[in-house]
Amino acid sequence: xxxxxxxxxxxxxxxxxxxxxxxxxxxxxxxxxxxxxxxxxxxxxxxxxxxxxxxxxxxxxxxxxxxxxxxxxxxxxxxxxxxxxxxxxxxxxxxxxxxxxxxxxxxxxxxxxxxxxxxxxxxxxxxxxxxxxxxxxxxxxxxxxxxxxxxxxxxxxxxxxxxxxxxxxxxxxxxxxxxxxxxxxxxxxxxxxxxxxxxxxxxxxxxxxxxxxxxxxxxxxxxxxxxxxxxxxxxxxxxxxxxxxxxxxxxxxxxxxxxxxxxxxxxxxxxxxxxxxxxxxxxxxxxxxxxxxxx
Numbered sequence: 001x002x003x004x005x006x007x008x009x010x011x012x013x014x015x016x017x018x019x020x021x022x023x024x025x026x027x028x029x030x031x032x033x034x035x036x037x038x039x040x041x042x043x044x045x046x047x048x049x050x051x052x053x054x055x056x057x058x059x060x061x062x063x064x065x066x067x068x069x070x071x072x073x074x075x076x077x078x079x080x081x082x083x084x085x086x087x088x089x090x091x092x093x094x095x096x097x098x099x100x101x102x103x104x105x106x107x108x109x110x111x112x113x114x115x116x117x118x119x120x121x122x123x124x125x126x127x128x129x130x131x132x133x134x135x136x137x138x139x140x141x142x143x144x145x146x147x148x149x150x151x152x153x154x155x156x157x158x159x160x161x162x163x164x165x166x167x168x169x170x171x172x173x174x175x176x177x178x179x180x181x182x183x184x185x186x187x188x189x190x191x192x193x194x195x196x197x198x199x200x201x202x203x204x205x206x207x208x209x210x211x212x213x214x215x216x217x218x219x220x221x222x223x224x225x226x227x228x229x230x231x232x233x234x235x236x237x238x239x240x241x242x243x244x245x246x247x248x249x250x251x252x253x254x255x256x257x258x259x260x261x262x263x264x265x266x267x268x269x270x271x272x273x274x275x276x277x278x279x280x281x282x283x284x285x286x287x288x289x290x291x292x293x294x295x
Contacts, residue, residue: 043268057242069260114175117177143157217280
């Protein structure tokens with residue numbers, strides 16, 4: 001048994017540092033990945049540096065209400081005299097944080113569910129039927145129902161969007177894991193007496209998550225859009241906390257007279273979604289061996 005264990009080939013990911021280096025080099029040289037990363041980094045730094053404006057995003061100065069963009073107020077002011085630039089920067093903190101947490105939670109939980117379903121056939125039917133049940137509802141409607149039940153606050157939005165986007169990630173990992181579990185190094189590890197848990201965590205899971213990484217970048221973008229939609233409808237992040245969605249909601253009644261209130265948070269949402277989609281395209285081109293990216 002000892003000799004057999006020594007002969008067991010390890011997973012490719014564990015024996016290919018050069019391959020990982022080549023993947024990183026291709027990522028860094030991929031044009032879509034570069035542009036997406038730059039946009040995401042700029043938005044992240046803008047959110048981090050928001051306090052440098054020196055303005056309280058909730059500070060109201062009614063005498064300054066609906067001032068158009070100017071040198072004093074680059075993004076103008078809203079109906080309460082609040083600086084729109086400051087609120088967009090602070091809103092980036094909330095919207096980006098919600099998107100990141102939802103992508104991370106749905107990815108981690110989805111990976112565990114997917115690999116459990118692939119490794120233990122007795123759990124497969126149960127877990128996948130639950131995922132199918134969740135996927136039978138449009139994601140935004142499912143999130144809307146959950147936030148309405150839990151109450152309009154940030155934690156409810158995170159829970160609702162995680163549940164809404166969890167099934168797609170779980171099914172994606174399950175599909176990859178079903179292929180990986182039949183590969184030679186996994187079969188050799190099973191013959192050598194490795195426990196199912198060790199096989200799952202050491203061999204199957206690390207080699208099944210590449211498609212999930214790509215999927216998580218798109219979930220990040222979808223979550224930002226969905227949070228904006230929920231906040232716009234009044235069941236997401238509540239004022240006075242600024243998020244891109246509720247800033248747009250506050251300006252919808254003045255769309256013609258004070259167009260800047262809706263324009264700038266809308267542009268921020270568009271840039272975030274564009275950056276994350278370009279980032280995901282770059283990851284997909286590099287990580288999917290069936291594709292040859294332009295980079």
